Structures are given as C-alpha cells and as structure tokens.
Amino acid sequence: MKDFIMLMAEIVNEIHDILNEMFGLHMTDKELHFWVIGIVGMVTFFIVYFLFKLIEKMKWSITIYAFIYTFTGMTVLVFAIELQQAITNRGNMEFADAIAGLKGFLVLFVIYALIALILYTIKKFIGKR
Template sequence: MRDFVMLMAEIVNEIHDILTGLFGLHMTDKELHFWVIGIVGMVTFFLVYFSFKLIEKMKWSVTIYAFIYTFTGMIVLVFAIELQQAITNRGNMEFADAVVGLRGFLVLFIIYALIALVIYTINKFISKRK
C-alpha cells in the first residue's frame, strides 16, 4: 500500500512538472489544486451522470444506485483506514487489506442480493397463484 501511495505521489509530481515545465504554467499549490481537482471533478461528474442516465434508461431499480454510492464510499473508507495506519504506524498499510475489505462488502452484498432475489421470486410465484 505504501508503494501504491508513493506511486500515486510520483504521478502527481510528474503531472505537476509537465504543467509547469512543458506548458510554462507557474501556479501556486492552491491554484494547481483548484484547476486539477476542478477538472478531475467535472470529468468524473460527467462520467457518473451519463452512466446513471444509461442505468435509468435500462429501468433498473434504485438498488443499483445505492450499491454504486455505497461501494464508492467503501473505497474511500478502506483507503482512509490504510492511510491512517501509515500515518499512525498502527497496523500495516497494505493494498491487499483494502482489496480484502472491499471483497468483504461485495460478498455480503451478493448474499443479500441472492436472498432478496429468492424472496422476490417466491412473492411473484405466490401472487401468480392467487
């Protein structure tokens, strides 16, 4: 995990060097954050917006929206926990821990989905017999 964070830091530093060196942009750290995060945020917004519009056209239930929102939150949470472990030196900061944590959520969600599907199928079967 530490290697992953260092790699991400290197990528960010390279982007910074390209923006300042190649394009001759001389921005303060705050200005750079403003533009980079602003642009990344808008690109992400449009990707999410069009993805959700596609889901809406497919007439999927609100469950998919709840899953996507929750899974995104879980990604943030597991990486926050791993970073906290690195900062406080309590526990080991490992990418594998984040992956296993997310796998736990996915497995439990699949179990929930299967149970819900069984209940839904039984209710449909019962309502057809009436």
C-alpha cells in the same frame, strides 16, 4: 500500501512538472489543484450524470444507486483506515488489506442480492397463481 502511495505521489509530481512545461505556466500547487481537480471533477460529473440517467431507467435503480454510494463510502473508509494505521503505527498499511475489506463487502452484498432475487422470484411465482 506505502509503496503504492509513494508511486501515486511520484506520478502526480511528474504530471505537475509536465503540465507546467507544456503550458509554460509556473502554477503554484493551489492553482494546479484548482484547475486539475476542477477539470477532472467536471469530466467525472458528466460521465456519472450520463450513467445515472441510464440507471434511472432500470428496474432496481434505487438499489443500484445505494450500492454505488455504499461502495464509494466503503472505498474511502478502507483507505482512511489504512492511512490511519500508517500514521499511528498501529497495524500494517497494506493495499491488500483495503482490497480484502472491499471483497468482504462485495461478497456479503452478492449474498444479499441472491437472497433478494430468490425471494422476488418466489413472490412473482406465487403471485401468478
């Protein structure tokens, strides 16, 4: 996990240097963060908005929204736990641990979805009689 974070930091530093050279601007970190995060955030917003408009038309849209929100929260949580382990030296900071935690959520969610689908199918079948 530490190697992954160091790689990501190196990539961000390279992008910082490339942007400064491309535009001939010498932005501070705050200025660079303002523009890059602002632009990435707006692009992400429009993509998410479009996708959520499509999801809105689906039968179980609230379930899909709840899953997306929960998965996003779980992703933040598992990486926060891994960072906390690195800072406090209580446990090993490993990317595989974060993935294992997210797999746990996904497996339990699939079990829930299958049970819900079975119950829904039974309810529909009984309702037709």
